[in-house]
Amino acid sequence: MVAFPSLLAGFLWGCAGGSAPEVKEIVVGQYGSLTGAEATFGISTRNGIELATEAINAAGGIGGMKIRMVVEDDQGKPEEVSTVVNKLISRDRPVALLGEVASTLSLTAAPLAQNAGIPMISPSSTNPKVTLQGDYIFRVCFIDPFQGTAAAKFAYNTKGVRKVALLKDVKSDYSQGLGQFFTETFTALGGQVVGEESYSKDDLDYKAQLTKIIATGPDAIFIPGYYTNVGLIAQQARQLGFQGIFLGGDGWDSSKLAEIGGAAIAGAYFTNHYSTDDPNPTVQDFIKKYQAKFHEIPDGLAALGYDAAQVLYMAMAEVAKDPAMAAALGDRSSVPATEPARKKAREALRAVLAKTSGYAGVTGSITIDENRNARKPAVVVEVLPEAGKYKFVESVAP
Amino acid sequence: MIVFLQQLVNGLSLGAIYALIALGYTMVYGTLQLINFAHGEVYMIGAFAALYLAKWTGVEDNPTIPGVLLVGLGAMITCAALGMAIKRLAYRPMRRSSRLNILITAIGISLLLQNIGLLLFGAIDNFPDLVPQAQWEPVAGLMLRSNDAIILGTTLVLMLVLHHIVERTQLGRAMRAVSHSRDTAAMMGIPVDRVISLTFAIGSALAAAAAVLVAMDKHVITPQMGATGGLKAFIAAVLGGIGNIQGAVLGGFLLGVCETLVSGYLASTYRDAIAFAILIAVLLVRPAGLLGRHTVEKV
Numbered sequence: 282m283v284a285f286p287s288l289l290a291g292f293l294w295g296c297a298g299g300s301a302p303e304v305k306e307i308v309v310g311q312y313g314s315l316t317g318a319e320a321t322f323g324i325s326t327r328n329g330i331e332l333a334t335e336a337i338n339a340a341g342g343i344g345g346m347k348i349r350m351v352v353e354d355d356q357g358k359p360e361e362v363s364t365v366v367n368k369l370i371s372r373d374r375p376v377a378l379l380g381e382v383a384s385t386l387s388l389t390a391a392p393l394a395q396n397a398g399i400p401m402i403s404p405s406s407t408n409p410k411v412t413l414q415g416d417y418i419f420r421v422c423f424i425d426p427f428q429g430t431a432a433a434k435f436a437y438n439t440k441g442v443r444k445v446a447l448l449k450d451v452k453s454d455y456s457q458g459l460g461q462f463f464t465e466t467f468t469a470l471g472g473q474v475v476g477e478e479s480y481s482k483d484d485l486d487y488k489a490q491l492t493k494i495i496a497t498g499p500d501a502i503f504i505p506g507y508y509t510n511v512g513l514i515a516q517q518a519r520q521l522g523f524q525g526i527f528l529g530g531d532g533w534d535s536s537k538l539a540e541i542g543g544a545a546i547a548g549a550y551f552t553n554h555y556s557t558d559d560p561n562p563t564v565q566d567f568i569k570k571y572q573a574k575f576h577e578i579p580d581g582l583a584a585l586g587y588d589a590a591q592v593l594y595m596a597m598a599e600v601a602k603d604p605a606m607a608a609a610l611g612d613r614s615s616v617p618a619t620e621p622a623r624k625k626a627r628e629a630l631r632a633v634l635a636k637t638s639g640y641a642g643v644t645g646s647i648t649i650d651e652n653r654n655a656r657k658p659a660v661v662v663e664v665l666p667e668a669g670k671y672k673f674v675e676s677v678a679p
Numbered sequence: 680m681i682v683f684l685q686q687l688v689n690g691l692s693l694g695a696i697y698a699l700i701a702l703g704y705t706m707v708y709g710t711l712q713l714i715n716f717a718h719g720e721v722y723m724i725g726a727f728a729a730l731y732l733a734k735w736t737g738v739e740d741n742p743t744i745p746g747v748l749l750v751g752l753g754a755m756i757t758c759a760a761l762g763m764a765i766k767r768l769a770y771r772p773m774r775r776s777s778r779l780n781i782l783i784t785a786i787g788i789s790l791l792l793q794n795i796g797l798l799l800f801g802a803i804d805n806f807p808d809l810v811p812q813a814q815w816e817p818v819a820g821l822m823l824r825s826n827d828a829i830i831l832g833t834t835l836v837l838m839l840v841l842h843h844i845v846e847r848t849q850l851g852r853a854m855r856a857v858s859h860s861r862d863t864a865a866m867m868g869i870p871v872d873r874v875i876s877l878t879f880a881i882g883s884a885l886a887a888a889a890a891v892l893v894a895m896d897k898h899v900i901t902p903q904m905g906a907t908g909g910l911k912a913f914i915a916a917v918l919g920g921i922g923n924i925q926g927a928v929l930g931g932f933l934l935g936v937c938e939t940l941v942s943g944y945l946a947s948t949y950r951d952a953i954a955f956a957i958l959i960a961v962l963l964v965r966p967a968g969l970l971g972r973h974t975v976e977k978v
Contacts, residue, residue, distance in 0.1 A: 318901060320802035451948050479948040483907040485897045488689040489942035489950075496682045496820070509803065513899060520814060521685075521822050540805050541899055 305611035306349040307342075307597065309334075310375035310399075312365050312390065313382065314357035318482060318509045321535040322382040322582050326404055327352055328575050329586025330379060332567075337594050344601035346611045348594070351375065359389050366390045370397050374613050376627055377401070377593055382582055383507070384408030384455040391418045398624055400631045404589035405554070405582055407531065408458045412653040417631055419653045421589045421642065422554055423679065425455070428530050429462025429505075431659045431677040432552045436501055436528055437470040439661075439675065440550070445528075446476035446499040448490060448514060450506045453482065459505035459530050475499050480510060487514045491521050501526040508533050512541025519545040526550065534581040536669030547666040554581040555644040556660045556673040567643045578669050581644070588642035595640065596633040600626060681820040686943040687936065692827040694935020695834040699889035700912030701919070701927035702841065703762075703882030709858040709922040710878045712778065716785040717765055718886060719909015720792035721758050725887030726900040727800050729754035730807075739807040747809045751891045755884040762883025763876045771872070789905075796902030803901045806894040826896040837888055838928060841881070845924060854878055858922065918958055920971020929969055934958075 311330060313323030330350065338347045351373045353365035362381065369375060370393065378394050378401040381387045387406035394401035395415030403411055403420040407428055412418045436442040445467060450456035464474050475497040478490035491514070494502060502518060504511050504527060515527050527549035534553055539546060557568060557578055567587060571579040579587075601607035609626035612619055637649040645657040658678050662671035700722055707715045732753045733739040738746035769788050773781045813825040845851035853874045856864040865871045893908070894900050911934065919930025934954065941953045961969065 316797055316802040317903065318803065478942070479946075479950075481951065483903070485893060485899065485904070485908075486689075486693050488693075489686060489939040490947045492682060492685045492689060493943045493947075509899060513897060516898075520812070520824055520826075522814070522816065522820075537803065537805075543898075 305346045305608075306613075307346050307610050308349050308351060308373050308375045308613060309593070310351050310353070310366075310369035310373055310378045310380075312353045312355050312362065312369060312378070312380040314386070315352075315354040317357035319357045319383060319507050321508070321537050321580070322405075323354070323357070325535075325580050325583040326380075326382055326586035328571070329404075329579065329583035329588075330590040332571060332574060333587050333590035333594065343594060343597045344604075344607035344610070346601075346607070355381065355386060357383065357386070359385055362386045362389045363393065366393045370394075370399065374615065375399060376597075376610050376623075377630060379404065379586075379589055379593065381406060383453070384411055384458070385453055387411045387418075388414065388454055391415065394418065398627055400593075400627060400634055402589045402593055402634070404585040405531065406455070408454045409652075409654075410454065410458075416635075416653070419634055419649060421592055421647050421655045422531075422585055422644070423657050423659055424654050425459045425530075426462045427679055428552050428659055429459050429464075430466040431661065432459075432503070432528055432530060433463045433466035433470065433472070434677070435550065435552070435661050435675065436503070436526075437467060437472050440501070440526060442472065442501040442526065442528075444473050444475045444497075444499045445501045445503055446478070446494040446497060447474060447503050448478050448480060448487070448494065448506070449504075450482055450510065451479040453506070455532060456505045459532075460503070463503055463505065480506075480514075482507075482510065484510070485513060487517050488521060491518050491523070494518075495521055495523050499525060501528050503528045505530050506532055508535040508538040509541060512538055512543075512546055515542045515545040515549065531581055533664070536577065536580065539664060539666060539668045539670075542664075544666065546664050549664045550661055550674065551664070552659045552677070553662050553671070554657075554659070555584050556662055556671065556676075558673040563641055564643050580669060584643040588640075588644050588647060591642065592634070592637055592640055592647060596630055596637065599633045600629045603629075681818055682943070685821050686939050688821075688823065688827055689943075690936035690939030691932060692830045692935075693939060694915075694932035695830050696889045696893055696908070696931075697912045697915040697935050698928045698931025699834055699837065699885050699892075700908060701916040701931045702924065703886045704913050704916040705919070705921055705924060705927035706854075706878050706882045708916070709924075710854060710861075710875050711770070713770065713781055714785065714913070714921075715765075715879075715882075716782070716909075717769075717788040717792060718882065719905035719912070720789050720796070721762055721765070721883045721905070722886035722890045722908055722912075723796060723900075723902060723905030724761060724792065725754045725758045725883075725890030726806065726894040726904065727796065727804070727902075728757040728887065729891045729894060730804060730900065732757075733807055733809065738809065742807075742809045750809070751888065754887040754891050758883040758887035758890075759880035762879040766876055766879040789909075793902055793905065800902055803899065806898045806900050808898070809895055830892045830896065833888065833892060837885060841885070841924070844881070850874070850877060914955075914958060917968055918961060920965075920968025923968070923970045923972070926968055926970035933969075 315323040355361040355365050382405045384406040387403045391414035395417050400417050405422045407425045409424045449460045476494040529551040533551040606626045609622040640647040647655045656679050661674040703718045732750045815823045853869045857874050915930035915934045916927045919926030938954045942950045
């Protein structure tokens with residue numbers, strides 16, 4: 282009973298913005314598909330980021346301040362992304378945003394971050410349009426023109442594929458873009474695209490499109506899509522008697538792929554950001570730490586999430602060398618008078634991010650180019666029957 | 680020609696599922712003039728009910744024909760109970776409200792169930808291989824899958840059973856009477872409330888059967904699967920004439936075949952656009968749907 286009035290007084294005092302010493306934190310917003318058809322993307326990314334955040338906080342944080350990550354679930358839906366990103370920006374006032382995996386979702390969120398003047402790093406959206414939304418939008422992965430070229434060269438040169446059919450997600454910028462870049466290189470090499478069909482993300486039945494495709498007799502089907510659809514497509518294609526090769530991109534990378542696709546998807550090839558077979562100590566160290574914490578092999582999305590957070594924290598540490606800037610990074614008040622200082626700190630963060638060069642990440646050396654993309658090599662992996670296991674096939678330099 | 684036959688088989692097997700779900704929409708609409716938007720979620724819960732039944736009974740590891748039938752029946756009974764519970768808890772307290780209020784309640788229940796599903800079942804699950812899959816190739820290029828045979832066969836049997844119930848039993852007669860005029864039926868001593876409950880039960884059981892068939896064939900089940908499946912089935916019910924049982928079956932098969940042929944012969948990119956354009960065209964010519972009767976609202 283005695284404690285109550287003093288508690289209340291303390292509460293009121295706190296509300297009035299008194300000068301009580303408080304532990305300052307730097308808030309970073311993160312949005313991703315923690316549920317929905319691409320749930321493993323969001324979860325892996327979150328885990329990777331969490332690992333990086335824990336490490337930096339354990340090492341004392343940035344400028345004496347801990348990082349606080351605020352995570353929002355966008356369910357993998359474009360209509361949810363604007364809601365959660367606006368919520369993050371207005372409620373949590375983060376100094377930076379991390380997200381999304383799916384390009385369509387990053388494309389929806391990018392203008393919001395750009396208008397608010399908040400640097401945003403997409404760990405793994407590969408569509409070229411994403412970073413063209415503005416100078417505050419970055420990514421730490423390669424882009425689809427490179428990935429599509431790598432896949433087409435692998436198909437034509439290494440596997441000897443001459444006739445290919447495409448099956449694309451009609452509403453995904455990622456799928457449309459990757460399909461287009463693959464087609465450009467493959468036809469330029471002398472290959473032939475015999476069929477091009479589409480599906481919707483929510484479809485469970487692809488037999489109509491597959492029947493049409495198989496009738497044209499392709500050596501391989503290129504599926505620039507996400508793992509749930511890809512697993513189902515592979516199964517149904519085999520049931521309809523297709524015996525050729527399945528090829529795809531980094532959207533396949535999930536332990537669910539082999540679970541859904543079963544025997545049908547084993548032996549398929551896709552381009553990815555890193556290979557767990559890489560003997561590089563940075564990679565092996567990351568895999569060991571990740572496995573100890575989450576009890577699974579990190580997929581490419583987890584590695585990119587880790588790298589995105591690392592690049593962000595390094596840039597923050599650089600900005601926080603100036604005490605005034607550090608104070609502004611930790612300032613979460615909504616007082617208009619201090620907004621110019623916060624804005625200046627975010628602008629400084631943006632400038633440092635743009636100069637990122639040669640950072641040795643898990644997914645390779647990260648250098649941010651003039652379009653705020655990362656130039657990095659890609660790997661081609663083969664899907665093994667065990668969930669989440671891939672065999673390294675070849676590496677493709679940018 | 681072979682490719683056309685293959686597409687026809689694909690379309691019929693897709694349409695069978697639409698038809699089974701559409702029956703639930705149409706039967707509830709027939710008796711209650713309510714579009715039960717929660718029906719898609721009942722279908723979703725049917726799939727998860729079957730999954731957990733298969734896990735608990737051990738049928739997952741050791742699938743036998745009686746075991747699989749038991750899992751299917753169990754899912755149907757679960758959903759029948761769920762359908763009746765939804766009617767009792769959500770719609771019955773609203774029966775004196777305007778139809779708009781009940782419609783909004785239905786949408787609310789649909790969202791509620793979808794999110795409960797997300798909470799309880801997680802984002803995505805994998806349905807076990809309960810029935811071994813086989814393919815036959817009677818002619819080169821024509822692949823007949825055992826799953827298509829199971830889907831079409833089960834649908835046919837369930838439709839015959841439903842036809843028997845509606846046309847030959849006392850319950851069916853009562854359902855038809857309620858659908859004709861609820862007030863008159865009540866005056867004739869028909870327990871209207873119980874008949875409506877049983878209509879919900881039958882419709883929900885059929886949705887569960889559809890869910891088990893889809894889950895067995897496709898293996899991927901998600902709490903969101905009811906949203907898309909339900910929407911397509913609802914369209915099938917409207918296409919055939921909502922409130923009309925034969926219409927729902929016809930609408931389901933037509934929509935399935937139509938979608939498949941559009942994908943197979945026109946452009947898969949515009950599949951939904953073309954399929955829905957056809958729907959609009961049909962409704963322009965026959966506003967009450969293909970087999971629906973146009974009734975004049977008496978004031």
